[in-house]
Amino acid sequence: MRVSSIGEYIKEQREQAKISLRQLASQAGVSNPYLSQIERGVRRPSAEILQQIAKGLRISAEALYVQAGILEDRPPDSGVRMAVLAAPELTERQKQVLLEIYDSFRKENDGQPVSQAPGPAKKAAKKAAKAPAKKAVKKVAPKAARAPASSTTPSRPTNPS
Amino acid sequence: MRVSSIGEYIKEQREQAKISLRQLASQAGVSNPYLSQIERGVRRPSAEILQQIAKGLRISAEALYVQAGILEDRPPDSGVRMAVLAAPELTERQKQVLLEIYDSFRKENDGQPVSQAPGPAKKAAKKAAKAPAKKAVKKVAPKAARAPASSTTPSRPTNPS
DNA sequence: AAAAGGTGCTTGCTTTTGCAAACGCCCAGC
DNA sequence: GCTGGGCGTTTGCAAAAGCAAGCACCTTTT
Numbered sequence: 001m002r003v004s005s006i007g008e009y010i011k012e013q014r015e016q017a018k019i020s021l022r023q024l025a026s027q028a029g030v031s032n033p034y035l036s037q038i039e040r041g042v043r044r045p046s047a048e049i050l051q052q053i054a055k056g057l058r059i060s061a062e063a064l065y066v067q068a069g070i071l072e073d074r075p076p077d078s079g080v081r082m083a084v085l086a087a088p089e090l091t092e093r094q095k096q097v098l099l100e101i102y103d104s105f106r107k108e109n110d111g112q113p114v115s116q117a118p119g120p121a122k123k124a125a126k127k128a129a130k131a132p133a134k135k136a137v138k139k140v141a142p143k144a145a146r147a148p149a150s151s152t153t154p155s156r157p158t159n160p161s
Numbered sequence: 162m163r164v165s166s167i168g169e170y171i172k173e174q175r176e177q178a179k180i181s182l183r184q185l186a187s188q189a190g191v192s193n194p195y196l197s198q199i200e201r202g203v204r205r206p207s208a209e210i211l212q213q214i215a216k217g218l219r220i221s222a223e224a225l226y227v228q229a230g231i232l233e234d235r236p237p238d239s240g241v242r243m244a245v246l247a248a249p250e251l252t253e254r255q256k257q258v259l260l261e262i263y264d265s266f267r268k269e270n271d272g273q274p275v276s277q278a279p280g281p282a283k284k285a286a287k288k289a290a291k292a293p294a295k296k297a298v299k300k301v302a303p304k305a306a307r308a309p310a311s312s313t314t315p316s317r318p319t320n321p322s
Numbered sequence: 323a324a325a326a327g328g329t330g331c332t333t334g335c336t337t338t339t340g341c342a343a344a345c346g347c348c349c350a351g352c
Numbered sequence: 353g354c355t356g357g358g359c360g361t362t363t364g365c366a367a368a369a370g371c372a373a374g375c376a377c378c379t380t381t382t
Contacts, residue, residue: 020358020359020360021359021360021361022358022359022360030340030341031340031341031342032341032359032360032361033340033341033342033343033360033361033362033363034339034340034341036360036361036362037340037361037362039360040361043338043339043340044209044338044339045339045340046207046208046339046340046369047207047208047211047226048205049339049340050208065208065226068208071212071222071223071226079244079247079248080241080244080245080248080251080259082244083240083241083243083244083245084241084244085223085224087241089266089267089270090241090263090266090267090270091177091266091270092174092177092218092219092220092224093177093178093219093220094266094269094270095220096219096220097262097266098241098259098262098263098266101258101259101262102251102259105250105251105252105255105258105259106250106251109250109251109252109255181328181329181330182329182330182331183328183329183330191370191371192370192371192372193330193331193371194330194331194332194333194370194371194372194373195369195370195371197330197331197332198331198369198370200330201331204368204369204370205368205369206369206370207338207339207369207370210369210370
């Protein structure tokens with residue numbers, strides 16, 4: 001367990017790099033007061049600002065996004081995920097379906113390498129009652145969106161960090 | 162490069178999913194006018210909104226971020242088949258299932274690249290060109306694998322094991 | 323043919339972002 | 353002494369984000 005907020009994380013990374021707030025602000029191309037507010041959680045930086053800060057800190061932007069709760073925490077990459085995401089011959093939905101199945105397989109195997117020993121080839125996924133789990137960002141009206149069940153329409157596992 | 166802006170990409174994905182603008186807006190938890198403006202490039206959505214839209218579209222958030230030029234490009238690592246075959250965390254049976262589904266998807270798409278490989282994520286171009294993108298992928302996979310998800314009825318691997 | 327409902331788009335409006343210009347504080351020099 | 357420059361913080365304010373309401377148009381339904 002590291003830090004709880006994106007600002008703390010940025011501040012931690014900045015202090016670890018032993019650079020001042022103004023320095024980082026300059027390198028990131030943002031104003032110093034704004035960076036100060038970001039670090040203290042007063043403001044919520046937009047995507048572009050986050051990206052620039054990540055550049056200034058020379059850390060991965062994805063780390064920042066995960067910290068910000070914007071990107072979901074991904075399981076450690078195993079090549080399959082990247083290959084699927086990069087595949088130009090698949091639609092995004094198809095990629096999603098493949099990755100869901102892949103994740104469910106990995107969950108079955110509990111992360112153990114099983115390439116030699118074939119485990120019990122169970123069914124991958126069952127029907128699961130869909131809890132809405134509406135994580136409103138701010139003031140999202142409870143609209144009770146329905147899933148239309150289109151042709152190739154998977155459902156994301158919604159893996160919270 | 163199929164699309165040049167994030168808005169076009171979102172619109173393309175939305176139309177590919179065959180849902181209306183209002184539907185996506187509702188599922189994403191944003192207002193319809195705002196989504197309209199985002200798709201036409203009038204507004205630049207924040208990170209949170211982008212994430213909600215990605216959820217609503219059920220596509221990977223990474224794809225959106227790369228499109229927005231916010232996340233760096235990731236190494237292509239092409240070759241889904243090789244990556245799957247090389248994965249040590251899957252059983253042979255699981256590999257076979259994944260590759261079956263992968264092949265059925267490719268057959269659906271008739272071998273045409275339907276999602277562009279993420280290009281160099283430099284946020285310079287504002288050139289807007291009307292992308293036709295009417296290659297609807299509507300054919301149903303014949304028989305992917307009886308295992309987890311026949312492509313028309315994807316599973317929800319929210320397995321609480 | 324009007325009512326009802328669908329599509330996307332435009333219009334005011336409030337809220338938030340992000341910055342420039344301050345501020346107070348501490349420490350090195352001239 | 354006090355001048356200068358570093359630090360992080362506070363304070364308005366222009367600009368953009370984001371939404372509710374309404375618009376115009378097109379299909380269905382009654």
